[in-house]
Amino acid sequence: NAGVTQTPKFQVLKTGQSMTLQCAQDMNHEYMSWYRQDPGMGLRLIHYSVGAGITDQGEVPNGYNVSRSTTEDFPLRLLSAAPSQTSVYFCASRARLQNTEAFFGQGTRLTVV
Amino acid sequence: QQQVKQSPQSLIVQKGGISIINCAYENTAFDYFPWYQQFPGKGPALLIAIRPDVSEKKEGRFTISFNKSAKQFSLHIMDSQPGDSATYFCAASNGGSQGNLIFGKGTKLSVKP
Numbered sequence: 006n007a008g009v010t011q012t013p014k015f016q017v018l019k020t021g022q023s024m025t026l027q028c029a030q031d032m033n034h035e036y037m038s039w040y041r042q043d044p045g046m047g048l049r050l051i052h053y054s055v056g057a058g059i060t061d062q063g064e065v066p067n068g069y070n071v072s073r074s075t076t077e078d079f080p081l082r083l084l085s086a087a088p089s090q091t092s093v094y095f096c097a098s099r100a101r102l103q104n105t106e107a108f109f110g111q112g113t114r115l116t117v118v
Numbered sequence: 119q120q121q122v123k124q125s126p127q128s129l130i131v132q133k134g135g136i137s138i139i140n141c142a143y144e145n146t147a148f149d150y151f152p153w154y155q156q157f158p159g160k161g162p163a164l165l166i167a168i169r170p171d172v173s174e175k176k177e178g179r180f181t182i183s184f185n186k187s188a189k190q191f192s193l194h195i196m197d198s199q200p201g202d203s204a205t206y207f208c209a210a211s212n213g214g215s216q217g218n219l220i221f222g223k224g225t226k227l228s229v230k231p
Contacts, residue, residue, distance in 0.1 A: 009161075038218070045127070047207060047223040048162070055216060063218065095161050097219075104150035104169070104217055109161030 011110035028096030124222025141208035
């Protein structure tokens with residue numbers, strides 16, 4: 006039972022480069038989201054999606070794009086990486102019904118130099 | 119504006135002792151209050167959750183106490199064990215706004231043998 010799978014686990018980027026963080030879930034969850042985790046800051050919501058074709062911004066969306074073409078996948082794109090985007094990124098999914106358990110991936114540790 | 123305030127930032131407890139982590143929220147529309155546990159290098163995982171219609175929920179050694187009038191809730195870990203050493207996040211969500219989880223900044227718990 007894979008759950009939520011994130012790739013890659015580690016990535017180093019140069020300032021200005023672009024890349025896509027992949028997230029896939031096999032639980033047929035309609036709701037998916039991306040968080041970033043920084044020391045002393047907790048987890049902050051970047052973008053979320055309540056179903057295929059529907060996305061919306063969270064608390065810290067600047068510099069990131071998302072799309073949701075299938076129920077299973079929710080990639081996060083960094084358009085032009087900046088050192089401020091150095092962080093650990095987590096993807097999460099849950100059933101569409103609110104207030105149910107959210108399942109997190111194991112994270113992607115991104116360093117922008 | 120931080121909507122969920124968590125304290126303390128770090129906590130050291132002796133094996134067998136009680137660990138207590140506190141959270142306070144501002145938005146009275148929140149109607150779901152989960153606690154997540156995160157081990158190093160892993161994604162957060164749901165530990166226990168409560169809804170505001172009850173004042174306490176217990177699962178094994180873990181108990182959530184909820185005070186609706188004070189807008190506070192806390193996690194109590196009884197008979198703390200070294201295996202409980204992890205970072206704990208409280209969170210809150212509002213079912214009326216897509217159910218996005220708003221996290222506290224986290225508490226790093228260390229249980230000494």
